[in-house]
Amino acid sequence: MTYEELLAENKELRMRLARSQNLISNLQTKLNSAFEYVSDVIEQNKQAMEEKDE
Numbered sequence: 001m002t003y004e005e006l007l008a009e010n011k012e013l014r015m016r017l018a019r020s021q022n023l024i025s026n027l028q029t030k031l032n033s034a035f036e037y038v039s040d041v042i043e044q045n046k047q048a049m050e051e052k053d054e
Contacts, residue, residue, distance in 0.1 A: 001009075
């Protein structure tokens, strides 16, 4: 491979890496939101069960 070809491949790989990192970051945000939602639902259910038992 020529130096120019290596540079072009390096640029493409860096762009793909940046896209992958962005996708991972977006997925982490969505997972955190889902975890918070599930945690809230569990807490609400726990409170409802306690109120029901009273």
